Ligand SMILES: [Fe+2]
C-alpha cells in the first residue's frame with residue numbers, strides 16, 4: 001500500500017473537516033508504515049483501533065455538519081459512511097481464526113476507502129457548504 005499525503009486539491013472548503021481529513025491521511029500513513037515495518041502486533045492493532053475510532057467520530061461530525069448545511073445528498077452520503085462501517089464490521093467478524101489476514105484485509109479496505117471517499121464523495125458537498 002502506498003502512503004498518500006493530503007493536499008489542497010482535497011480541500012472541501014471547511015477548515016475543521018479539512019483538518020480531520022488530514023488526520024485521517026496521517027493515521028492511514030502510520031498504519032501503512034506499521035505494516036511495512038512489520039511492527040509488533042500490539043502497535044498495529046493500536047493504530048488500527050485508533051483510525052477506526054477517528055473515522056467514526058469524523059463521520060458523526062461530517063454528517064451533523066452537512067445536516068446543518070441542508071446538504072441535499074446527505075442521505076446518500078450517510079449511506080456511504082454506513083456501508084463502510086458495515087463492511088469493516090463484516091471483515092472483523094470474518095476469519096477470526098486467522099487474525100493476521102483479517103487485519104491486513106481491514107487495512108487494505110480502509111486505506112483504499114479513505115482515499116476514494118475523501119477525493120470523490122466528500123468533494124461532492126464542497127459547493128453546498
Ligand atoms: Fe464523508
Ligand SMILES: [Fe+2]
Pocket residue numbers: 021058062118122
Ligand atoms: Fe469525510
